[in-house]
Amino acid sequence: xxxxxxxxxxxxxxxxxxxxxxxxQDEEQWLLLGASGSGKSTLLNIISGLLKPDSGEIKINGxxxxxxxxxxxxxxxxxxxxxxxxxxxxxxxLDIFDNIALASSLAGLKINKSRVMTLLESLGxxxxxxNFPDELSQGQLQRVSIARALINNPSLLIADEPTxxxxxxxxxxxxxxxxxxxxxxxxxxxxxxxxxxxxxRVSKEYLL
Amino acid sequence: MNILKLSTKNLLRNKLTTFLNIILVAFGVAxxxxxxxxxxxxGNKLERNARDIDLVVGAKGSPLQLILSSIYHxxxxxxxxxxKDALELMQNPMVKRAVPLALxxxxxxxxxxxxxxxxxxxxDLKLGNGKFWAKDLEATIGSTVAAESKLKIGxxxxxxxxxSDASDEHKQHAYTVSGILQPQGNVTDxxxxxxxxxxxxxHEPEHDENEKHHEEINNKEITSILIQYRSPMxxxxxxxxxxxxxxxxxxxxxxxxARLFSLIGVGIETLKWFAILIMAISALSVFISLYNxxxxxxxxxxxxRCLGASKPKLFFLVMIEGLLITVSGAILGLLLGHLALQxxxxxxxxxxxxxxxxxxxxxxxxxxxxxxxxxxVASIIPALQTYRVDIAxxxxxxx
Ligand SMILES: Nc1ncnc2c1ncn2[C@@H]1O[C@H](COP(=O)(O)OP(=O)(O)OP(=O)(O)O)[C@@H](O)[C@H]1O
Ligand SMILES: [Mg+2]
Numbered sequence: 001x002x003x004x005x006x007x008x009x010x011x012x013x014x015x016x017x018x019x020x021x022x023x024x025q026d027e028e029q030w031l032l033l034g035a036s037g038s039g040k041s042t043l044l045n046i047i048s049g050l051l052k053p054d055s056g057e058i059k060i061n062g063x064x065x066x067x068x069x070x071x072x073x074x075x076x077x078x079x080x081x082x083x084x085x086x087x088x089x090x091x092x093x094l095d096i097f098d099n100i101a102l103a104s105s106l107a108g109l110k111i112n113k114s115r116v117m118t119l120l121e122s123l124g125x126x127x128x129x130x131n132f133p134d135e136l137s138q139g140q141l142q143r144v145s146i147a148r149a150l151i152n153n154p155s156l157l158i159a160d161e162p163t164x165x166x167x168x169x170x171x172x173x174x175x176x177x178x179x180x181x182x183x184x185x186x187x188x189x190x191x192x193x194x195x196x197x198x199x200x201r202v203s204k205e206y207l208l
Numbered sequence: 209m210n211i212l213k214l215s216t217k218n219l220l221r222n223k224l225t226t227f228l229n230i231i232l233v234a235f236g237v238a239x240x241x242x243x244x245x246x247x248x249x250x251g252n253k254l255e256r257n258a259r260d261i262d263l264v265v266g267a268k269g270s271p272l273q274l275i276l277s278s279i280y281h282x283x284x285x286x287x288x289x290x291x292k293d294a295l296e297l298m299q300n301p302m303v304k305r306a307v308p309l310a311l312x313x314x315x316x317x318x319x320x321x322x323x324x325x326x327x328x329x330x331x332d333l334k335l336g337n338g339k340f341w342a343k344d345l346e347a348t349i350g351s352t353v354a355a356e357s358k359l360k361i362g363x364x365x366x367x368x369x370x371x372s373d374a375s376d377e378h379k380q381h382a383y384t385v386s387g388i389l390q391p392q393g394n395v396t397d398x399x400x401x402x403x404x405x406x407x408x409x410x411h412e413p414e415h416d417e418n419e420k421h422h423e424e425i426n427n428k429e430i431t432s433i434l435i436q437y438r439s440p441m442x443x444x445x446x447x448x449x450x451x452x453x454x455x456x457x458x459x460x461x462x463x464x465x466a467r468l469f470s471l472i473g474v475g476i477e478t479l480k481w482f483a484i485l486i487m488a489i490s491a492l493s494v495f496i497s498l499y500n501x502x503x504x505x506x507x508x509x510x511x512x513r514c515l516g517a518s519k520p521k522l523f524f525l526v527m528i529e530g531l532l533i534t535v536s537g538a539i540l541g542l543l544l545g546h547l548a549l550q551x552x553x554x555x556x557x558x559x560x561x562x563x564x565x566x567x568x569x570x571x572x573x574x575x576x577x578x579x580x581x582x583x584x585v586a587s588i589i590p591a592l593q594t595y596r597v598d599i600a601x602x603x604x605x606x607x
Contacts, residue, residue, distance in 0.1 A: 070518070074517065
């Protein structure tokens with residue numbers, strides 16, 4: 001369970017962003033909606049421990065994540081939060097398999113080769129495992145980044161505008177994959193978007 | 209997957225830049241290692257060959273030339289001195305040991321030295337095989353001579369006039385190899401030793417020669433004398449006495465070697481600074497490459513932070529990339545340096561001063577350390593940048 005309470009954040013030279021309280025139960029799937037500039041990315045960064053809020057509290061399974069020492073928070077994020085960005089952001093010098101395996105070793109976990117392969121297979125990428133990122137299409141890359149987010153069995157899967165640079169077919173695909181994989185891996189899911197194509201796929205909505 | 213593997217893969221991605229940087233570091237290190245190796249080897253050789261010799265007396269001329277020809281056997285002698293005068297000097301009470309040398313012939317480039325048994329004790333020579341020369345035309349050869357000429361005990365050979373080429377052989381008399389020396393690690397490895405009488409015999413006129421030649425033989429001449437003093441006090445008086453009261457000149461190996469070294473030293477110093485300049489340029493180049501790569505790598509680093517990598521880990525990731533370049537450059541440079549020296553040694557003409565690449569000096573360890581230091585200096589600023597990457601901002605912005 002994730003609980004967010006009276007969070008505020010003010011950037012330099014910007015307005016103070018305030019966020020309504022929010023509770024996400026295990027395995028729930030949510031949409032995070034709001035106009036551009038309303039603070040969707042900011043909130044997701046706060047939830048994933050990348051951006052310290054000015055006030056308020058965020059607890060994941062009872063732990064106040066910003067009370068953890070920096071190193072523990074990094075490890076916590078690596079092990080229990082999977083993040084999918086608007087752009088796939090894969091490491092160019094590593095092949096697809098290694099890109100996914102890297103997520104395990106950076107989180108301090110053992111590389112589970114068969115899990116990497118199962119994930120790649122379920123995303124239709126098994127035969128691309130030896131290819132490098134610049135040899136794949138945008139849609140394929142986005143799927144790889146989903147596999148990377150899921151490799152450590154996170155309890156929370158976060159996606160920030162995962163579809164905005166994809167065409168209709170790929171966007172449809174990515175949303176299906178996110179919802180199915182989150183359910184299949186027993187992870188909660190939060191998708192931040194202002195993409196109308198996503199609206200009818202997930203029922204719970206959190207509005208900014 | 210550890211950071212070492214990740215760094216290597218990153219470097220392999222930019223093969224050309226990586227290669228260029230490694231080569232730059234390697235060049236600097238190679239030049240320095242050649243300098244280190246060559247100067248210690250030359251220094252060692254100079255020292256070892258002149259170890260127990262306090263003074264060389266020979267014909268007037270350049271003192272350096274006298275030392276080079278009589279101790280290192282590289283240059284031509286300054287001329288000859290009358291045997292009579294030499295003998296007088298050898299019996300001077302200040303002299304503990306004096307060894308006469310008669311030079312002038314060679315066999316396949318190895319110098320034939322006419323001398324007496326004092327030479328054996330002066331250089332502390334040990335026989336490997338056979339015996340020392342005793343009669344006229346017997347010769348004891350150095351280990352390198354034996355290896356290169358394939359001469360064995362009992363073999364006969366003809367000496368040739370001059371100090372290096374074989375155009376003018378003394379066909380009327382053949383030397384017989386009576387013994388072969390153990391390797392001594394100094395110039396005697398390259399010499400053929402015989403008695404002075406043999407050298408005279410070579411130059412005896414055939415019977416139809418003219419009067420003038422006869423005269424020369426009667427007033428016998430030698431090339432030089434190697435002298436050990438009885439007491440160190442003689443250092444001041446004895447050379448002055450020789451230079452002023454006789455027609456000969458005295459030269460001190462220690463002084464001339466030091467002079468020679470200070471002449472070479474200028475060149476070595478210049479090369480050294482040149483190599484250090486190359487190393488500095490390589491450090492700058494590694495720095496610029498890493499710094500430029502940071503712009504692109506910012507995304508990778510931010511992603512890795514999201515995936516759970518701590519800041520120190522990413523710091524080391526960048527540091528290791530720099531260190532991999534400079535340390536492998538340093539190792540490659542050492543290999544190149546040794547290889548170059550081995551090749552130089554192979555093509556060197558004078559076997560007396562031959563250099564080898566199969567020789568290591570402690571200073572080379574400093575070159576590896578220098579590689580590490582350059583790596584650290586070049587990568588510390590880019591690596592520190594990893595601490596400043598704003599992950600949230602980097603990743604939520606469109607690239
Ligand atoms: N690093 C930053 N420094 C200063 N201001 C920032 C920074 N990041 C975001 N902001 C500001 O904070 C507000 C919220 O930004 P945020 O990126 O969270 O919005 P968003 O809802 O994700 O927008 P979009 O839909 O365009 O992605 C905006 O006004 C933005 O200009
Ligand atoms: Mg956003």
